[in-house]
Amino acid sequence: MTQTGHGSGPQVLRLMNCAAVLGAIRAAGTARVTELVRATGLSRPTVTAAVSTLMADGWVEETEAPEIDAPRMGRPARVLRFRADARHVLGIDVGPHKVYCAVADLSGTVVAHARHDVTAARTHAELLDQVETTMRQALAAVPVALPDIAAVGIGTPGIVDDQRGAVVQAPSVPGWSSLELGSLIRQRLDCPVRVENDVNLAVMAERWNGSGSDAENLILVQWGARIGAAVLVDGQLHRGAHGAAGEIGFLELEEEPQGTQADGLGPLESAVGTASILRRAHSLGDESPDSAAVLVAAAAGDPRALQAVDEACARLARGLASFVSAIDPALVVIGGSITLAGDVILAGLRRHLSRRALVEPRLELSRLGDDAVALGAVRLALADAERRLLDVYTTAAAEHPLP
Amino acid sequence: MTQTGHGSGPQVLRLMNCAAVLGAIRAAGTARVTELVRATGLSRPTVTAAVSTLMADGWVEETEAPEIDAPRMGRPARVLRFRADARHVLGIDVGPHKVYCAVADLSGTVVAHARHDVTAARTHAELLDQVETTMRQALAAVPVALPDIAAVGIGTPGIVDDQRGAVVQAPSVPGWSSLELGSLIRQRLDCPVRVENDVNLAVMAERWNGSGSDAENLILVQWGARIGAAVLVDGQLHRGAHGAAGEIGFLELEEEPQGTQADGLGPLESAVGTASILRRAHSLGDESPDSAAVLVAAAAGDPRALQAVDEACARLARGLASFVSAIDPALVVIGGSITLAGDVILAGLRRHLSRRALVEPRLELSRLGDDAVALGAVRLALADAERRLLDVYTTAAAEHPLP
Numbered sequence: 001m002t003q004t005g006h007g008s009g010p011q012v013l014r015l016m017n018c019a020a021v022l023g024a025i026r027a028a029g030t031a032r033v034t035e036l037v038r039a040t041g042l043s044r045p046t047v048t049a050a051v052s053t054l055m056a057d058g059w060v061e062e063t064e065a066p067e068i069d070a071p072r073m074g075r076p077a078r079v080l081r082f083r084a085d086a087r088h089v090l091g092i093d094v095g096p097h098k099v100y101c102a103v104a105d106l107s108g109t110v111v112a113h114a115r116h117d118v119t120a121a122r123t124h125a126e127l128l129d130q131v132e133t134t135m136r137q138a139l140a141a142v143p144v145a146l147p148d149i150a151a152v153g154i155g156t157p158g159i160v161d162d163q164r165g166a167v168v169q170a171p172s173v174p175g176w177s178s179l180e181l182g183s184l185i186r187q188r189l190d191c192p193v194r195v196e197n198d199v200n201l202a203v204m205a206e207r208w209n210g211s212g213s214d215a216e217n218l219i220l221v222q223w224g225a226r227i228g229a230a231v232l233v234d235g236q237l238h239r240g241a242h243g244a245a246g247e248i249g250f251l252e253l254e255e256e257p258q259g260t261q262a263d264g265l266g267p268l269e270s271a272v273g274t275a276s277i278l279r280r281a282h283s284l285g286d287e288s289p290d291s292a293a294v295l296v297a298a299a300a301g302d303p304r305a306l307q308a309v310d311e312a313c314a315r316l317a318r319g320l321a322s323f324v325s326a327i328d329p330a331l332v333v334i335g336g337s338i339t340l341a342g343d344v345i346l347a348g349l350r351r352h353l354s355r356r357a358l359v360e361p362r363l364e365l366s367r368l369g370d371d372a373v374a375l376g377a378v379r380l381a382l383a384d385a386e387r388r389l390l391d392v393y394t395t396a397a398a399e400h401p402l403p
Numbered sequence: 404m405t406q407t408g409h410g411s412g413p414q415v416l417r418l419m420n421c422a423a424v425l426g427a428i429r430a431a432g433t434a435r436v437t438e439l440v441r442a443t444g445l446s447r448p449t450v451t452a453a454v455s456t457l458m459a460d461g462w463v464e465e466t467e468a469p470e471i472d473a474p475r476m477g478r479p480a481r482v483l484r485f486r487a488d489a490r491h492v493l494g495i496d497v498g499p500h501k502v503y504c505a506v507a508d509l510s511g512t513v514v515a516h517a518r519h520d521v522t523a524a525r526t527h528a529e530l531l532d533q534v535e536t537t538m539r540q541a542l543a544a545v546p547v548a549l550p551d552i553a554a555v556g557i558g559t560p561g562i563v564d565d566q567r568g569a570v571v572q573a574p575s576v577p578g579w580s581s582l583e584l585g586s587l588i589r590q591r592l593d594c595p596v597r598v599e600n601d602v603n604l605a606v607m608a609e610r611w612n613g614s615g616s617d618a619e620n621l622i623l624v625q626w627g628a629r630i631g632a633a634v635l636v637d638g639q640l641h642r643g644a645h646g647a648a649g650e651i652g653f654l655e656l657e658e659e660p661q662g663t664q665a666d667g668l669g670p671l672e673s674a675v676g677t678a679s680i681l682r683r684a685h686s687l688g689d690e691s692p693d694s695a696a697v698l699v700a701a702a703a704g705d706p707r708a709l710q711a712v713d714e715a716c717a718r719l720a721r722g723l724a725s726f727v728s729a730i731d732p733a734l735v736v737i738g739g740s741i742t743l744a745g746d747v748i749l750a751g752l753r754r755h756l757s758r759r760a761l762v763e764p765r766l767e768l769s770r771l772g773d774d775a776v777a778l779g780a781v782r783l784a785l786a787d788a789e790r791r792l793l794d795v796y797t798t799a800a801a802e803h804p805l806p
Contacts, residue, residue, distance in 0.1 A: 159761070169761065217644045231729065233636045240731020241620045242762040247728050250761045255656075255721070257758045318658070322725030325650050326634065328643020355660045358562070358572070358653050359645040 091377030151384035153377030201376025313348030321356035335366030494780030554787035556780030604779025716751030724759035738769030
C-alpha cells in the first residue's frame with residue numbers, strides 16, 4: 001500500500017476533499033460519482049480528482065455495476081467501492097492457556113487466524129513473545145505486513161484500565177497484574193492498541209453477531225477452566241467504576257471467605273471451573289481423559305458426567321442468581337468450553353436458578369465458538385481503524401494549513 | 404386557581420404564545436419582558452399580552468427587582484417570576500408499616516406532610532383508604548384543594564410495572580400483588596399518577612439532593628424491617644428487564660434455598676432485617692424494647708447491641724458483595740432505619756465487604772431521613788407536572804386549530 005505523499009500549502013483543500021469523498025464511499029458501500037457529488041456537495045471535477053487519488057492510494061477500486069443497471073446507451077457509469085482489504089486489524093485473545101490472534105479486514109471479515117496453547121505458569125515477557133509469534137504467524141497466512149495493520153484490540157483476563165491500556169489486577173495470570181500491556185504491544189507495532197477485559201470483548205461479539213443481538217440487558221457468562229461474566233445495560237457494555245463489573249469468578253459463596261486459590265482461581269471459579277467438573281466425575285468413577293470428554297459425555301447422557309455437570313450448575317446458579325437479582329437481565333448467554341455439554345447446561349441452570357431468583361431471564365448458549373474474545377477485540381480495533389482511516393487525509397491537511 | 408377559558412379559532416396563536424412565554428419564564432426563574440422578547444423571538448406587545456394572561460391565570464407574578472438594579476431614571480422594568488405555588492404535587496410512600504405523604508410546590512419544596520402508621524396485615528382496600536386519609540390530612544395542612552394537584556408519585560415495595568402503574572409482585576405487603584395501584588388512585592384524583600418501586604424512588608432522591616449526587620454508578624441499600632436495593636448505572640435508574648433489578652432482600656445465601664418467609668420477608672431480608680437484630684440482641688441478654696433502641700445502643704457502644712448489629716452486617720455483606728461484583732459501583736449508600744446505629748454500620752460493612760470483594764466501593768450513610776421515598780415520589784410527580792404545565796396552553800391551542 002502506498003503512503004500518501006502530497007505536496008504542501010495549497011494542497012490542503014485537495015486532502016480535505018479526499019477525506020470527504022472517502023467518507024462518503026465508506027458510508028455508502030458502493031457509489032457512483034454522481035452520488036458522491038450529491039453526498040459531498042463538491043463539484044463533479046473535484047470528486048473525480050479525489051477518486052483518482054483514492055484509487056492511486058489503494059483505498060478505492062472500481063467494481064462491477066449492480067444488475068439493476070439495464071444495458072443502456074453510452075459508457076456505463078463507474079461504480080466505486082471501498083477496499084475493505086486496504087488495511088487490516090488484529091484481534092488478540094491473551095489468556096493463561098492460549099493466545100489466539102484473528103486478522104480481519106476493514107469490513108470485519110476474519111481472513112486468517114493463529115493459535116498457540118501456552119502453559120499456565122509463564123512470566124509476562126514469555127507471554128508477550130508468544131503473542132508476537134502468534135501475531136506474525138496469523139499475518140504470514142494472509143499475507144499482510146506489520147505496517148499495514150491499522151489497529152489492534154487485545155482481550156485479557158482480569159481488571160483492565162481501558163484508558164491506560166493496562167491490566168490492573170489479574171489473579172489468574174501469573175505476572176500479568178499491573179502490566180502496561182497496551183504500551184508493550186505498541187512498542188512492537190506502530191498503531192493504536194486497545195486493551196479490554198476478555199469477557200467484556202466476548203459480550204461485544206455476542207451483541208455484534210451472536211445470540212445477544214436483541215437483548216438490551218444481558219449477562220454473558222464465559223465458563224471454562226476459568227469463569228467470568230460481562231454485563232450489557234441498555235445495550236452498552238457496563239464496565240463499572242473500577243472496570244471490575246461482572247467478576248463472578250471471585251464471588252464468595254460461603255460464610256467464611258475462601259479468597260484466591262493457590263492456582264490463581266477465584267473461589268467460585270475454583271468451585272465450578274472445568275477442572276473441578278473433571279475431578280468430580282473421576283470421583284464418581286468416570287474415566288474421561290480430560291474435562292472436554294466429560295462435557296461431551298454429559299451431552300450424550302452419561303449419568304456420572306451428568307451428575308458432575310449438574311452439581312457445577314447448582315453451584316454456579318448460586319452466584320448467578322445474585323447477579324440476576326442485581327441486574328435483572330432479559331437474557332443470560334452461556335459461552336466458553338462448558339457449551340460442549342450443550343442443552344444439559346441450560347436445563348441444569350434453569351432448574352437451579354428458578355429456586356433462587358424472583359424473576360427468571362431467558363437462558364441461551366453462545367453461538368460463538370472459541371474465538372468470541374478475538375472477535376470482540378476485532379470489533380474494538382475496527383473502531384480505531386475507522387477513525388484512523390479518515391485521519392490519513394485530514395491529518396495531512398492539518399499539517400499544511402492554508403497560507 | 405382560575406382555569407383558562409379562551410375563545411376559539413383565531414385565539415390559537417395567543418395560546419401558543421402563552422405557552423412559549425411561560426416556558427421561558429420557567430426556564431429562567433425570573434425574567435424581564437425584554438429578556439422574554441429575546442428568548443421567545445416574539446414581539447414586545449405579544450409578550451406583554453401573554454404575560455397579562457399568565458398573571459390572570461395565576462402562573463406568573465411580579466417580584467422585586469434584584470439588587471443589582473441600581474436606582475435609575477424612569478419606572479423600573481417589571482421582573483416576572485413563575486409562581487411555584489400555582490400547583491402542587493404529591494409524593495406518597497405506601498409501605499406495609501406506614502403511609503407517608505409529602506405535598507410539594509412546583510419547585511420541589513415540601514410544604515406539608517402527613518404520616519400514618521399501619522399494621523402489617525391489611526387488605527389493599529383498607530390500605531387505599533389509609534392512603535386517601537393521609538393525603539387529605541397533608542393537603543388540609545397547606546391548605547391545597549384536590550383539583551390543584553398537578554401530579555402524584557407513589558412508591559411501593561415490590562416489583563412495579565411503571566408503564567401500567569401496577570404492582571406486579573410484592574411478597575412483603577399482603578394483598579398488594581397484581582394491584583392496579585395507579586388506576587385506583589387515579590379514580591380518586593383526576594391527574595397523572597405514577598407508581599415506582601420505593602427503593603428506586605429513594606435512589607432518585609439521593610441523586611437529587613442526598614449523598615449520591617456525584618456518583619454515576621451507585622447502589623442504594625434501604626435497610627430497615629425490610630431490605631431493598633436500587634441501582635444507578637451511568638447516572639440513570641436501572642430498572643432491569645422486568646423492573647426487578649436490585650431485589651437484594653430475596654437473595655438466597657444458603658446452599659438450600661429458603662424462599663419467602665411466613666412473614667412475607669425474603670430470605671436475606673429475614674436474616675438481616677431490624678426484627679432479626681432485635682431478636683439476636685435479646686438472645687444476648689439485651690433488654691431494649693424495640694429495634695430502634697438496639698440500634699441507638701449500638702451507636703453508643705453497648706457491646707451486646709454492637710454484636711447483634713455486626714452479625715447482621717456480616718450477613719448483609721455476603722449479599723452486598725455479590726451485588727458489588729456484578730455492578731462495581733463507585734459508591735454504596737446505606738439508608739433506612741438502620742442508620743440509627745450510625746458509623747457502626749459503615750465500619751461493620753466495610754470490614755466484612757473487604758474480605759469478599761475484589762474492589763471496594765466507597766460506603767456512606769444516607770443523609771435523607773424517613774422521607775427519602777416520598778421525596779423521590781415528588782421528583783417523579785414533578786416531571787409529569789412540568790409537562791402538564793405547558794399542556795395547559797398547547798392543548799387548548801390544539802383544540803382550536805387555525806381555520
